[in-house]
Amino acid sequence: MKKGDHLFLVDGSAYIFRAYHALPPLTRKSDGLPIGAVSGFCNMLWKLLRNARDTEMGITPTHFAVIFDYSSKTFRNDLYDEYKANRSAPPDDLVPQFGLIREATRAFDVACIEQEGFEADDIIATYCRLACEAGGDTTVISSDKDLMQLVGPTVGMYDPMKDKEIGVDEVIEKFGVPPEKMIDLQALTGDSIDNVPGVPGIGPKTAAQLLEEFGDLDTLLAKADTIKQKKRRENLIEHADNARLSRELVTLRDDVDLELPLDALTLDELDGPKLIGFLKAMQFTSLTRRVAEQTEADAASIEAAEVPVEWEEARGPDLDPGEGPSKDDVLPGSSADGMTPQAFAESRAAEIRDIAFDHEKYETVGNIQHLREWIAEARERGHVAFDTETDSLDPMQATLCGFSLAVEPGRACYVPLCHREGEGDLLGASSLSDGQIPEKEALDALRDLLADPACLKIGQNIKFDMLVTARYGLPLVNFDDTMLISYVIEAGRTAGNQGGHGMDPLADRWLGHKPIPYKEVCGSGKSAITFDRVPIDKATHYAAEDADITLRLWLAMKPRLVAEGVVSVYERLERPLVPVIAKMEEAGVSIDRQILSRLSGEFGQQAAGIEAEIYEMAGESFNIGSPKQLGDILFGRMGLPGGSKTKTGQWSTSARVLEDLAAEGHPLPRRIVDWRQLTKLKSTYTDALPGYIHPETRRVHTSYQMAATTTGRLSSSEPNLQNIPIRTSEGRKIRTAFIAEPGNVLISADYSQIELRILAHIADIPQLRQAFADGIDIHAMTASEMFGVPVEGMPSEVRRRAKAINFGIIYGISAFGLANQLSIERGEAGEYIKRYFERFPGIRDYMDSTKAFAREHGYVETLFGRRAYYPDIRSSNHSVRAFNERAAINAPIQGSAADIIRRAMIRMDGVLEEAKLDAKMLLQVHDELIFELPKDQADAAIPLIQEVMENAAMPAVDMAVPLQVDAQAASNWDEAH
Incomplete structure (x- = not known):
């Protein structure tokens, strides 16, 4: 904490009783659990946090905590065993709510503090002192007179029930003494509620008069015999020891050895989904809606949290002994046996796994009334698994053959739309199969379901379904994606590509079930047919099973997000990005065919020239693209060093082998590398890109894989636009073919050295942090x-x-690798690396601590809580272990960069739309975003884009190093970069 910061301390115990007595009894409808105090507490805390964050109170807290009493016994009972002895037990229906209120506090993402042996007031007093010493201010949220002794220049109080601030003047107005005399006043008056004895016959008004006359308690007691009023004089003399004891009892301790330091009370951004999960578990509908609106969360798609409840304590007055829900009746968000989130997740997964599949129970929906019944049931339940079946894997060109729905495990259907039969006429057309709803009629009915924000649509890689349905005019809102849930909880645990999170491997791992293979339905090779040619009964088994599996996966995996503490990663980094990526893919990007054609010819000529050089160096012509012939030339006939053979007995001619040979000064391998790079650019881009131009939009629509990397980076395919080299002249030439439409420009916005900046932040490197802050050339x-x-x-x-070295260190470069890169001796490279760590010791500390953490836990985390698993980091194989260590060191850096740009992308459309700019985000290439917009809007858009990207980490992470984004506009991608 520092000067200018402001600490809010909520007297949680007082809040509980105020909430309990302020509201009529309230029970949860589903099971009779008493929740009146919980409801009042949540509403009071929500209002306080909302008003504070919106500065309606005139104060914005930087630190926040709710303080509770741990138990009735404290050090004061050792001083006076009758202290609070006359307090009655709390009402039966309040007892079970104590734990729920603590859970509520955690759901609000604020510190929940209690400490054995001390009252909440002592903890509050200690934090007040520490905040004052740190130069900060404190507001105590309470009207309790016991806390008024703390009021002073840096400490105020606030009564939320009366919306009233309490300062020095207010204390004097109420009690007739300033805050520093409140201890003496309470010592005289005592407290019947806490059983503090005080002095009989002396109330607050008399105590204030005595203290004004004598100054303090000790002086008063010493001169008690001078008091004129006989009874008052006698009582003060007779009960002087009680007054002194009372002073000890009411004096708040400000030296508690706190378990949670002051700096740990930082107020973070409210986690809307987390809070909504708790509120839904309590069934607080109104507050759930308000929180969802304020935090822009999709409440309907958020499951109720698992909140443990001890039913023996929780039974309300209307429940007979033995009543309450059975284990089979446990609702989402409750646990009859006090189950932890981890235990609940395991129990749910096992329960789902035990439900058998029966394909014969799947239904084919062939009339509109039947479809409406399914849709009505889905809306009534509030969730439905949804899947599309198409005749192509390209969502921008696929025909919708039908769709499937599942409302509970084993209960699923398929709605065919355009299945055909027969061989077709001369033009290939054939008649529709019988028993299908007219497409328009079916889609009109489906539209209401997909657009209903109150019904959660559950999909597997739902971005595909979103793109397909969008082309049919069907907006898909409020969704969950089982592929992304798997990605969040298992990135790195499974195969390092999207296949590890595909439906088939997920069904095998989570359900112990192998789905019907696609090739079993549509065939393979030359005999393969498109899905619209599959007989409807066979299509139903396949498609309905897909929806059924998706629903079961969702039921089994969703609780794991809570159990593993990664809800925010899914809700803030993954789910909201889906429609953003879908819009980008739908927008596509224009390319200039003529430029590509010219470049293709140019690259072909250059490659031919290099081929001639290679043949001359080798002394003969051969197939350069043949690894066998190339290996025989390099290591067989020419006898170059470093040759090794693969398992097939051929010489290895991998890129690494050729690069190493080139670095050692051998000219032939160098030219082969050049030839490979050039021919790859020609075949992959200049020759291939025109084939990706959409026949209707005339643009190229790449596809982004959101669950393909361990670190959270997106990858691009069909075509891959992220691998066009930027550091070579040929790569830059290819980018000139990516153009803006007439009247428009492209804007390229690129993070400058973001991974080095994240390294400086995470590893806390003073020299790097200062250099970035000062805008110095970091290299x-x-x-x-x-x-x-x-x-x-x-x-x-x-x-x-x-x-x-700067960039190599991030990727765990070795002396060998650096030597090759700089064309120097390995020993010299090793000295460079050694010297680097000596100059920046924090980097070595970061690397060592990250490896140690990964070895202990099996994963590392980004700044935003994304986990990347490296189970092989404990491998006994040195090379495997070393690879995983390097990856684990890099993952928090690269992954944090990926998370930051995701956060920027999620916020970008809203900012641009609010500014009424017609900008479209087209591409994401690692640390770069590309936009297209009218030329006359570029000057207004650039600073907004930079602001969103540079502040994307906030408020979740306050970067110690400023992020910098370079952005400019031009007619093509190369000029804009």
């Missing part, structure tokens, strides 16, 4: 630190070496 600064060369007039070669 020149590194070179200056390492080699003692002044930044001014630094040779480019020296800076280049520092740059290679």
Whole structure:
């Protein structure tokens, strides 16, 4: 905490009783659980946090905590065993709510504090003192007179029930003494509620008069015999020891050895989904709606949290002994046996796994009334698994053959729309199969379901379904994606590609079930048919099973998000990104065919020239693209060093082998590398890109895989637009073919050295942090630190070496790798790396601590809580272990960068729309976003785009290093970069 910060401390115990007595008895409808105090507490805390965050109170807290009494016995009972002895037990229907209120506090994402041996007031007093010493201010949320002794220049109180601030003047107005005399006043008056004895016959008004006359308690007691009123004089003399004891009892301790330090009370951004999960478990409908609106969360798609309840304590007055829900009747969000989230997740998964599949029970829906019945049931339940069946894997060109729905495990249907039979006429057309609803009629009925925000649509890779239905005019809102849920909880635990989170492997892992293979339905090879040609009965078994599996996966996996503490990763980084990516894919990007055609010819000529050089160097012609022939030339006939054979007995000619040979000065391998790079650019881009142009939009629509990498990075395919090299002239030429439409421009917004900035933040490197803060050339600064060369007039070669080390360290570069990259001796490269760690010791500390954490836990985390699992980091195989260690070191850095740009993408459309700018986000290429918009809007858009991207980490993470985004507009991608 620092000067200018403001701490809010809520007297939680007082809040509980105020909430309980302020509202009539309330029970949860589903099971009779008493929740009146919980309801009042949540509403009071929500109002307080909302008003504080919206500055309606005139104060914005930076730190926040709710303080509770741990138990009735404290050190004061050792002083006076009658202290609070006359307090009655709390009402039966309040007892079970104590634990629920503590759970509510945690759901609000604020510190929930209690400490054995001390009252809440002592903890509050200690935090007040610490905040004052740190230069901050404190507001105590309470009207309790016991706390008024704390009021002073840096401590105020606030009574939320009366919406009244309590300062020094208010204390004097109420009690006739300033806060510093409240202890003496209470010592005289005592407290019948807490059984503090005090002095008989002396009330607050008399006590204030006595203290004004004598100054303090000790002086008053010493001169008690001078008091004129006989009874008052006698009582003060007779009960002087009680007054002194009372002073000890009412004096708040401000030296509690706190278990949670002051700096841990930082107020973070409200986690809407987390709070909504708790509120739904309590069945607080109104507050759930208000929180959802305020936090822009999709409440209908959020499951009720698992909140443990001890039913023996929780039975209300209307429940007979032995009543309450049975284990089979447990609702989402409750647990009859006090089950933890982890236990609940395991129990749910086992329960779902035990439900058998029966394909014969799946239904084919062939008339509109039947479909409406299914849709009505889905809306009544509030969730439905949804899947589309198409004749193509390209959602931008696929025909919708039908769709499937599932409302509970084993209860699913398929709605065919355009299945055909017969061989077709001369043009290939054939008649529709019988028993299908007219497409328009079926889609009109489906539209209401997909657009209903109160019904959760559950999909597996739902982005595909979203793109398909959008082309049919069907907006798909309020959804969950089982692929992304799996990705969040298992990234790195499974195969390192999207297949690890595909339906078939998920069904096998979670349900012990192998789905009907697609090729069993549609065939393979030359005999393969499209899905519209599959007989409807066979299509029903396949498609309804897909929806059934999706629903079961959702039921089994969703609780794991809570159990593993990664709800916010899914709700803030994954789910809201789906429609953003879908819009990008739908928008596509224009390319210039003529530029690509010209480049293709140019690259072909260059490749032919290099081929001639290669043949001359080799002394013969051969197939350069044949690894066998190339290996025989390099290692067989020419006898170059470092040759090794693969399992098939051929010489290895991998890119790494050729790069190593080139780095050692061998010219032929160097030219082969050049030839490979050039021919790959030609075949992958200049020749292939025109084939991806959509026949209707005339644009290229890439597809982004959201669950393909361990670190959270997106990947692109069909075509892959993320691998176009930017550092070669050929790669930049290809980017010139990506153009804006007439009257428009492209804006490229690129994070500058974001991974180095994240490293400086995570590893806390003072030199790097300062350099970034000052806007200094980071590579020149590194070179200056390492080699003692002044930044001014630094040779480019020296800076280049520092740059290679800066970026290489992030990826765990070895001395061998750095030596190859810089064309220097391995020993010299090793000295560079050693010197680097000596100059920046925090980096080595970060690497060591990250490896240790990964070995202990099996995963590492990004700044935003995304987990990347590396189970092989404990492998006995050195090379496997070393690879995983390097990956684990890099993952928090690369993953945090990926999370930051995801956060920017999620916020971007709203900001641009609010500014009434007609900008479309087209592409994401690692740390870069590409937009298209009218030329006359570029100047207004650029600063907004930069602001969103540079502040994307906030408020979840306050970066110690400023993020910088370079952005400019041009007619093509290369010029804009």
